[in-house]
Amino acid sequence: MIKNISEYQIIKTMNPFSFMLRTIVVYVVMTIVFSGCNSSTTIISAPGEAKIFLNGQYAGKTPYHYSDAKISGSTTNVMIEKEGYETLHTFFKRNEKLDVGALVAGCFFIYPLLWVKKYNPQHEYVLTPVIGASARGGPTKAFKKTVEPLP
Secondary structure, three states: OOOOOOHHHHHHHOOHHHHHHHHHHHHHHHHHHHHOOOEEEEEEEEOOOOEEEEOOEEEEEOOEEEEEOOOOOOEEEEEEEOOOEOOEEEEEEOOOEEOHHHHHHHOOOOHHHHHOEEOOOEEEEEOOEOOOEOOOOOEOHHHOOOOOOOO
16 A cells, blocks of 8 residues: 655656546636626616716716626615706616526535626616606796886
């Protein structure tokens, strides 16, 4: 019985095909694990070109592509504003759709299960016009007051 076998002797006696197959399997599993972490969604508003704030910080204008690597169940606060429309405060959670890649990787490793849920591909929001304002932000004709000069 051999008691002292060095790493070199083990690698030297290992079948090269077996080593290559193991390497490929490790790369495939790691690709599945790391691709399961990221999720993205597109935020659309009607009317378009509205300012969007995510978690209190200005992000851009709609339509806006959002991507992150937060764990399942994480919440992102959304504020959408446009002149002449009421400001919309809402949120979306990363629990809307099952991520099969992360679920499969979770069979081999436990931590991909943290990302087993992802966002829906698209979130659509409709802004409500402010009463007494036109779409361009000014008062409507019905609410314009004319001031007559005093006699």
